[in-house]
Amino acid sequence: MRLNPFVYLSETDTLFYSLILVGVVVPAFWALLFGFTTGVVYFGSSALLLLVLSVVVFASIPLLIYRHYKRSSERILKDSGLMPFKESLAPEYFGYIQGFYASLPHTFTAPTLMYSDDAGASPFSFGTGKKMYIAIGTGLLVTDDSEAFKTVFLHELGHIENKDVEKTSVAISTISSLKVFLPAVLLIFILSDIYIKTGVLYYGNLSGHSMSFLFPKMQFGLFFSWVGAVGLSFVILGSIVYMLRNQIVRVREFYADARAVEWQRSSSPLEKTLIKFKTLDSKFESLRRFHPSCEERIKVTLDNSKLFSINLWIILSVGLLYGFLLSEVPSLSIIYIYGNLNSSMPLFVALSTAMAFVLFALSMFAISSEFHKLILKEQISAKTGFFSKTVLLDIVKVTIAFCVGFNLGFVISDLGAVPAYSTQLSSWVTNEFESTFSLTTLVQAIHFAIILVVLWVFGSMLARRSFSRKAARINFLAVTLFASVFYNITNPTIGRMIFGTTNLWLASVVFIAIAAFVAVKLSDRGLRCPYCHDLVHSSLNLQECPNCEKPLYSWAVYDF
Amino acid sequence: MSQESAEELTTRLSCEIVKDLAPRELPFFDNYKQKFLKNPQAFSEKDPKKKEKILGFGVGDLATQVLTSFVLPTVYDAICKYLAKRKEKKVEKLDQDQLTQIRKDAYDNAVAMGLEKGKAGLLADALVGKIMNL
Numbered sequence: 113m114r115l116n117p118f119v120y121l122s123e124t125d126t127l128f129y130s131l132i133l134v135g136v137v138v139p140a141f142w143a144l145l146f147g148f149t150t151g152v153v154y155f156g157s158s159a160l161l162l163l164v165l166s167v168v169v170f171a172s173i174p175l176l177i178y179r180h181y182k183r184s185s186e187r188i189l190k191d192s193g194l195m196p197f198k199e200s201l202a203p204e205y206f207g208y209i210q211g212f213y214a215s216l217p218h219t220f221t222a223p224t225l226m227y228s229d230d231a232g233a234s235p236f237s238f239g240t241g242k243k244m245y246i247a248i249g250t251g252l253l254v255t256d257d258s259e260a261f262k263t264v265f266l267h268e269l270g271h272i273e274n275k276d277v278e279k280t281s282v283a284i285s286t287i288s289s290l291k292v293f294l295p296a297v298l299l300i301f302i303l304s305d306i307y308i309k310t311g312v313l314y315y316g317n318l319s320g321h322s323m324s325f326l327f328p329k330m331q332f333g334l335f336f337s338w339v340g341a342v343g344l345s346f347v348i349l350g351s352i353v354y355m356l357r358n359q360i361v362r363v364r365e366f367y368a369d370a371r372a373v374e375w376q377r378s379s380s381p382l383e384k385t386l387i388k389f390k391t392l393d394s395k396f397e398s399l400r401r402f403h404p405s406c407e408e409r410i411k412v413t414l415d416n417s418k419l420f421s422i423n424l425w426i427i428l429s430v431g432l433l434y435g436f437l438l439s440e441v442p443s444l445s446i447i448y449i450y451g452n453l454n455s456s457m458p459l460f461v462a463l464s465t466a467m468a469f470v471l472f473a474l475s476m477f478a479i480s481s482e483f484h485k486l487i488l489k490e491q492i493s494a495k496t497g498f499f500s501k502t503v504l505l506d507i508v509k510v511t512i513a514f515c516v517g518f519n520l521g522f523v524i525s526d527l528g529a530v531p532a533y534s535t536q537l538s539s540w541v542t543n544e545f546e547s548t549f550s551l552t553t554l555v556q557a558i559h560f561a562i563i564l565v566v567l568w569v570f571g572s573m574l575a576r577r578s579f580s581r582k583a584a585r586i587n588f589l590a591v592t593l594f595a596s597v598f599y600n601i602t603n604p605t606i607g608r609m610i611f612g613t614t615n616l617w618l619a620s621v622v623f624i625a626i627a628a629f630v631a632v633k634l635s636d637r638g639l640r641c642p643y644c645h646d647l648v649h650s651s652l653n654l655q656e657c658p659n660c661e662k663p664l665y666s667w668a669v670y671d672f
Numbered sequence: 673m674s675q676e677s678a679e680e681l682t683t684r685l686s687c688e689i690v691k692d693l694a695p696r697e698l699p700f701f702d703n704y705k706q707k708f709l710k711n712p713q714a715f716s717e718k719d720p721k722k723k724e725k726i727l728g729f730g731v732g733d734l735a736t737q738v739l740t741s742f743v744l745p746t747v748y749d750a751i752c753k754y755l756a757k758r759k760e761k762k763v764e765k766l767d768q769d770q771l772t773q774i775r776k777d778a779y780d781n782a783v784a785m786g787l788e789k790g791k792a793g794l795l796a797d798a799l800v801g802k803i804m805n806l
Contacts, residue, residue, distance in 0.1 A: 201699045229703040236725035254696045403730025
């Protein structure tokens with residue numbers, strides 16, 4: 113029995129949110145902190161000016177991304193020389209497409225069909241908002257293999273139905289914005305440094321400084337360390353974003369294939385088409401490609417359990433990102449600023465806490481999405497026990513992967529930050545580096561494992577109410593938020609800070625946990641069967657819709 | 673005979689060959705013809721900047737299925753040779769050996785561009801047949 117891949121949260125969501133976080137939020141946050149730092153250190157009361165400047169300059173990142181994204185269709189239409197696909201060109205296929213559109217729900221907005229006179233062009237989908245396009249090369253339009261045409265067309269339509277186009281376009285635009293942003297941020301730092309250090313901003317060129325006066329002021333060592341650190345960080349971030357984009361695109365191909373299989377009610381046409389057109393790539397080439405190999409796609413089409421296995425690489429990567437960003441961005445900057453201006457502390461604490469919360473929520477989202485796969489598999493195989501051996505083993509594996517990733521990210525980040533903060537922070541960084549390997553890490557790991565158990569229990573309860581991806585997304589966002597709040601409150605330092613005394617803090621933790629369980633137990637979301645749309649009352653061992661008796665989680669409804 | 677005439681002859685013969693061998697491609701022929709007439713030499717060259725499409729189907733080159741993209745450059749090459757030989761020998765019709773050579777060249781040319789051998793044979797035969805009737 114094949115599992116239905118459209119009822120759980122795929123790892124695409126995690127990858128996409130990570131990409132946005134890395135590509136948009138992090139550079140903007142850095143800019144804000146650096147703007148503050150420079151303003152506070154060098155200008156004193158003029159810090160507001162720097163804040164306004166940095167906000168204005170770096171708010172342009174999302175604007176750049178949005179503009180690039182909005183113009184993507186126009187650009188593709190122009191560059192690819194695409195023309196509207198008319199009935200007279202291939203009446204048989206045009207008729208098939210129109211007939212298929214008519215069979216889809218009315219809510220579906222049919223994409224515009226285009227064709228390319230590039231004979232060998234592979235079909236592809238693109239667009240923004242409601243205006244979507246599918247471009248088909250002449251090679252496919254003139255083929256007498258109608259099965260191949262239909263399969264390829266449905267695969268492309270699957271990308272649109274699965275909302276892949278939107279996410280991919282935003283991912284591409286994020287990379288493009290980084291390409292502009294990297295030189296821009298370096299230029300700003302170089303210029304601001306020159307102007308501030310030389311005092312030109314204060315006195316202008318009228319001061320008539322000689323080079324012998326300017327050079328000692330320039331502090332080239334520190335200057336190049338800053339610029340080097342910023343440049344290096346962006347190169348690393350750029351690479352992460354690039355890899356995330358490719359991974360997102362590759363994962364989405366499996367889902368587009370799955371949609372084609374679902375629509376055709378058989379996996380055989382897809383198999384035949386992939387075999388017919390398959391190319392042989394080396395291992396290295398396949399890493400650079402936007403598509404998994406044909407062999408892998410056929411394998412997943414026949415047995416999609418691979419899509420339901422916990423991906424420890426994702427957990428490790430999220431941990432790495434969490435450690436990398438959490439150590440350098442807020443902590444280091446706070447310490448740096450703290451040494452210079454005590455009065456600004458509350459604002460920076462608020463900023464860094466917000467950043468840490470967002471990062472932790474993302475981690476929780478990644479982990480809960482991964483859990484969701486497992487919960488679903490357990491549900492189908494009727495292993496409903498919350499704490500089976502498999503479950504516990506998976507929780508341990510996830511905890512280890514996340515903690516290893518987190519510590520690795522922390523260490524890498526600290527080492528990378530040493531040149532930038534060499535004079536002011538070398539001793540602090542050394543201490544931090546040493547503490548990374550201390551007993552605190554073990555305590556944190558245990559704390560984290562407890563949170564994962566809570567996450568698992570909540571996830572299990574909510575996953576049984578998620579017959580569609582939309583429901584799954586809402587449920588897991590709720591779980592994510594709860595886990596993030598719970599993690600931070602159960603942290604003794606933060607908890608005691610909020611609640612004052614230890615007793616009050618412990619009582620609050622117990623109260624929050626009980627309240628959350630009660631809320632989940634009492635909530636009735638009026639779940640509907642995805643097939644007959646009748647109300648379904650969820651229960652632990654629910655496998656089939658009580659009304660239409662169709663399986664709620666598997667693909668058995670189709671006679672593959 | 674002028675270069676323009678060679679191109680005119682090429683497009684006319686190509687259209688007839690496509691009509692015989694791949695009638696499904698006829699609606700697209702005019703587009704290919706215009707692209708070909710813009711720069712006959714560059715028509716069969718592959719774009720080195722061509723990249724894999726994001727959100728495409730991710731399979732190999734589908735070009736082998738469009739006969740027109742092989743017909744135009746193959747016929748153009750054969751017609752140029754045919755016209756050159758006619759001019760050189762100062763004759764109206766070519767003899768059997770010369771036609772066999774044109775067929776062989778056309779076949780090799782099409783195969784070198786990536787066309788399947790069976791289809792390349794059909795294309796070469798059709799081309800020689802058309803040239804014989806000129």
